[in-house]
Amino acid sequence: MIFEICVDSIAGVRAAEAAGADRVELCADLLEGGTTPSRGMIRQAKTIASIGLNVMIRPRGGDFLFDDDEFATMRSDIETARAEGADGVVIGLLTEAGEVDVTRTRELISLARPLSITFHRAFDMIPEPFRALETLIELGVDRVLTSGQEASALEGLPLIVELIERAGDRIVVMPGGGITERNVDRIVAAKPHEIHFAAREPIASGMRFRRPHVFMGGELRPPEYDRLDTSAALVRSVIAKASG
Numbered sequence: 001m002i003f004e005i006c007v008d009s010i011a012g013v014r015a016a017e018a019a020g021a022d023r024v025e026l027c028a029d030l031l032e033g034g035t036t037p038s039r040g041m042i043r044q045a046k047t048i049a050s051i052g053l054n055v056m057i058r059p060r061g062g063d064f065l066f067d068d069d070e071f072a073t074m075r076s077d078i079e080t081a082r083a084e085g086a087d088g089v090v091i092g093l094l095t096e097a098g099e100v101d102v103t104r105t106r107e108l109i110s111l112a113r114p115l116s117i118t119f120h121r122a123f124d125m126i127p128e129p130f131r132a133l134e135t136l137i138e139l140g141v142d143r144v145l146t147s148g149q150e151a152s153a154l155e156g157l158p159l160i161v162e163l164i165e166r167a168g169d170r171i172v173v174m175p176g177g178g179i180t181e182r183n184v185d186r187i188v189a190a191k192p193h194e195i196h197f198a199a200r201e202p203i204a205s206g207m208r209f210r211r212p213h214v215f216m217g218g219e220l221r222p223p224e225y226d227r228l229d230t231s232a233a234l235v236r237s238v239i240a241k242a243s244g
Helices: 010-018 039-045 068-083 102-112 121-125 129-139 157-167 184-188 232-242
Strands: 002-007 023-026 052-056 088-091 116-119 143-146 172-175 194-197 200-204 226-230
Touching (some): 002 232, 010 023, 010 226, 039 052, 039 068, 068 102, 121 129, 121 143, 129 143, 143 157, 157 184, 184 194, 184 232
Parallel strands (some): 002 023, 023 052, 088 116, 116 143
16 A cells, blocks of 8 residues: 655655655645645755655635636646655646546646646545546546545545446546544555545744734634644655554
8 A cells, every 4th residue: 555645844855755655746735725835845855755645736725716827837747746756746636626637637647747647635525526537537537535525535435436446447446635644554454556635733832022912814714833743753654554
C-alpha cells in the first residue's frame, strides 16, 4: 500500500519521510483545504530526495469553479511544478452544475504530462460520482482522492468500496479525509492501493517575545503563536496500524 501524507511545510515533508511514507501532497494553507505552495517551497521539498512529491494546484480556497485568471494561474503553477521536478500535480475543476470541467481538466493534464495526475476532493462535491469516475478515467487521470462524498472517509466508506470495485485497475481510488490510527484498519479493509492522510499535532512557537493583541489574519484567525505541523510519530503509527 502507498501512503501519501498531506503536508504544508518542509518540516512536514521531512517528518513524512522519516516515518516511512511514500509520498507527500505538498500544499499551502491547509486551513483552506490546501492551495498551491510557492516555487521556493517546491524546490526545497525536492531536496528531500527519497520521498515522492505531488504538488497541489489550487489558486484559492472555496469552491472549484475558476475564472479565466485563476485558470491561467493554474497553468503557470503546473509549469512551475514540472520545472522544479515534482512527481505529480493535484487538480480539481468543476462546472457550475458540479460536474468535472472536462475541457479545462484535459488542458491541464496535457500541460502537466509526464507528471502523475491526481483529481482531488473536488470529486466529493460532484452530484453523480460514478459518472464522474468514468469521466476521469476517460481523461487519463491517474488517481482520485475521495472521502466517499462524506465528511470523512470512514463515513463515506460504502461509496469508496463501490468506487474501488468499479475502478478496477483503470484508476486508483485513494481514500482520504479524517483517517487516523483509530480508524485506518477499517479503511484498509476496503483494499485500497493508496491512502491519504494528514497527521498533524500542535507545535508551539519558539518566540519568547510576544505581542498577544496583534494578529496578522482576519477576524476568524488561528492563534498567532501556535500552529499544526506533521508529526512523524503519528504518521508512523497510522502506517503501522494500516500494515497490520
